[in-house]
Amino acid sequence: MQAxxxxxxxxxxxxxxxxxxxxxxxxxxxxxxxxxxxxILSYSSGTDPQLDFFSADYHAHPLQQTLYLxxxxxxxxxxxxxxxxxxxxxxxxxxxxxxSGRTHNPEFSILEWYxxxxxxxxxxxxxxxxIAALFKDRYQLKATQRISYQSLFYKNTGxxxxxxxxxxxxxxxxxxxxxxxxxxxxxxxxxxxxxxFSHFIQPYLGENALCMVYGYPxxxxxxxxxxxDNPLITDRVELFINGIELxxxxxxxxxxxxxxxxxxxxxxxxxxxxxxxxxxxxxxxAALQSGLPECSGIAIGLDRLLMVxxxxxxxxxxxxxxxxxx
Amino acid sequence: MAxxxxxxxxxxxxxxxxxxxxxxxxxxxxxxxxxxAFNRVKIRNLKTGRVIERTFKSGDSLEAADVxxxxxxxxxxxxxxxxxxxxxSFEQYQCNEKAVSDASKWLKDQDMCTxxxxxDSPLLVTPGNFVELAIVETxxxxxxxxxxxxxxxxxxxxxxxxxxxxxxxxxxVIKVDTRTGEYISRVKE
Numbered sequence: 001m002q003a004x005x006x007x008x009x010x011x012x013x014x015x016x017x018x019x020x021x022x023x024x025x026x027x028x029x030x031x032x033x034x035x036x037x038x039x040i041l042s043y044s045s046g047t048d049p050q051l052d053f054f055s056a057d058y059h060a061h062p063l064q065q066t067l068y069l070x071x072x073x074x075x076x077x078x079x080x081x082x083x084x085x086x087x088x089x090x091x092x093x094x095x096x097x098x099x100s101g102r103t104h105n106p107e108f109s110i111l112e113w114y115x116x117x118x119x120x121x122x123x124x125x126x127x128x129x130x131i132a133a134l135f136k137d138r139y140q141l142k143a144t145q146r147i148s149y150q151s152l153f154y155k156n157t158g159x160x161x162x163x164x165x166x167x168x169x170x171x172x173x174x175x176x177x178x179x180x181x182x183x184x185x186x187x188x189x190x191x192x193x194x195x196x197f198s199h200f201i202q203p204y205l206g207e208n209a210l211c212m213v214y215g216y217p218x219x220x221x222x223x224x225x226x227x228x229d230n231p232l233i234t235d236r237v238e239l240f241i242n243g244i245e246l247x248x249x250x251x252x253x254x255x256x257x258x259x260x261x262x263x264x265x266x267x268x269x270x271x272x273x274x275x276x277x278x279x280x281x282x283x284x285x286a287a288l289q290s291g292l293p294e295c296s297g298i299a300i301g302l303d304r305l306l307m308v309x310x311x312x313x314x315x316x317x318x319x320x321x322x323x324x325x326x
Numbered sequence: 327m328a329x330x331x332x333x334x335x336x337x338x339x340x341x342x343x344x345x346x347x348x349x350x351x352x353x354x355x356x357x358x359x360x361x362x363a364f365n366r367v368k369i370r371n372l373k374t375g376r377v378i379e380r381t382f383k384s385g386d387s388l389e390a391a392d393v394x395x396x397x398x399x400x401x402x403x404x405x406x407x408x409x410x411x412x413x414x415s416f417e418q419y420q421c422n423e424k425a426v427s428d429a430s431k432w433l434k435d436q437d438m439c440t441x442x443x444x445x446d447s448p449l450l451v452t453p454g455n456f457v458e459l460a461i462v463e464t465x466x467x468x469x470x471x472x473x474x475x476x477x478x479x480x481x482x483x484x485x486x487x488x489x490x491x492x493x494x495x496x497x498x499v500i501k502v503d504t505r506t507g508e509y510i511s512r513v514k515e
Contacts, residue, residue, distance in 0.1 A: 048360065050357075050360060050361055050362060050363070098333075098363075098384070099355070099357060099363070100333075100355065101354060101355025101356075101357075102354060102355065103355075104355055104357065177379075178379075178381060180380055180381055180382075181381070184364075184381065184382075184383055190361075190362075191362055193361075194358055194361035194362040194364075195362070195364065195381070197358065197361075198356045198357075198358055198361065198364065199356070199364075199366065199381065202358075220360065220361070221360065238359075245358060245359055248359050248360060301359075
């Protein structure tokens with residue numbers, strides 16, 4: 001059998017990707033946001049209970065250590081912010097083990113940026129401007145939509161995402177033809193929200209428009225700040241176009257003690273779910289202790305952005321060598 | 327019996343679900359960036375033919391179903407069962423009307439077809455994509471009718487009714503696509 005040496009995306013797509021990267025760099029240059037690079041390999045990875053990581057062996061005799069490929073550049077970038085970098089952005093690869101499908105490749109490209117002294121609302125304005133700049137002359141988008149998670153969830157399901165009413169959630173699962181949700185999610189409110197949102201809400205978000213969903217339930221966010229007016233929600237935003245999740249942003253948590261507690265909670269959850277455990281990122285905690293400036297930040301999946309721009313059905317259509325050809 | 331993880335689900339894979347043999351049609355990995363991973367699977371129940379959607383937690387697995395497709399020759403109908411034979415081994419299987427169901431109207435003695443076996447007993451009979459059958463009943467074409475549209479019904483030797491063009495006559499053999507039930511062409515004997 002002949003080896004599958006050819007790229008799975010077209011040569012035109014390589015050109016489009018290059019143009020998009022150049023435009024992103026122009027966009028941030030014009031706004032005096034500094035481009036940075038941080039290590040892809042690190043002694044500790046994110047502790048997010050829903051992410052699996054890749055590990056690698058570091059040998060420098062007599063030292064032998066396991067290092068981890070980043071699931072996102074967040075921690076290292078926050079250390080730069082705490083060190084006084086000012087607003088920064090990065091275009092890099094991130095790695096999430098086991099994630100493979102129509103919209104997932106275990107290795108993917110991220111654009112992540114942090115704006116010092118920006119509220120989440122200001123960051124959302126900038127996101128809309130960036131998307132508009134990248135889509136201009138390529139894809140006609142309708143007006144940007146902004147909607148709170150709670151009103152979106154209620155409008156679509158009649159359920160309150162902030163108050164877990166087990167019976168009402170079960171009734172919804174039965175009514176919508178997914179009785180298996182009851183067994184899968186049990187009494188885990190978070191699992192229910194993931195199930196209902198990903199099956200019945202997300203596929204219809206942002207039809208030919210950027211849809212920004214904000215105010216996620218507090219149980220759904222580990223690094224966002226609790227909203228100061230409503231402790232049940234966080235200052236977190238997610239981006240969608242044509243039902244595809246494109247990015248996730250926060251008004252960043254700056255409280256070292258609270259961050260430390262959330263890490264401990266995540267590590268506990270990982271153990272409970274028999275996921276590989278790792279040490280928490282002490283350097284991030286130390287950076288927060290020394291003082292992270294007030295800031296908002298977001299990560300956008302560049303491969304999915306290209307999928308949307310080219311109306312591609314699969315992530316394999318926009319990257320040259322997906323995991324099975326890598 | 328082996329089992330398959332959601333990561334291995336792909337179109338055509340045969341698995342057991344709710345004690346029935348099923349075939350995977352489509353498998354979509356669904357995972358919010360910060361949320362739980364699910365696999366949303368479109369699946370066909372091979373006993374009832376019904377297609378359903380079912381979501382699994384990523385990493386869950388289903389038992390494999392011992393389901394195989396075997397090419398067989400249709401022999402005869404004894405009134406209760408239809409009989410089929412594997413040409414190489416001469417092994418014979420009898421199928422009830424439920425397994426034959428829609429295939430019955432395309433089955434002619436000696437023709438080859440596919441019999442799906444579950445634990446070595448027939449589950450489903452699928453005729454070849456194309457069959458050649460003689461017309462046993464149809465109206466004579468109306469002379470001078472050149473409209474070309476519509477055609478006319480024709481009853482075939484197996485009992486199937488197919489729309490054929492007006493010029494096709496009683497006794498002729500025609501080629502039919504069994505997946506759509508549409509006339510393809512006349513067959514020169």
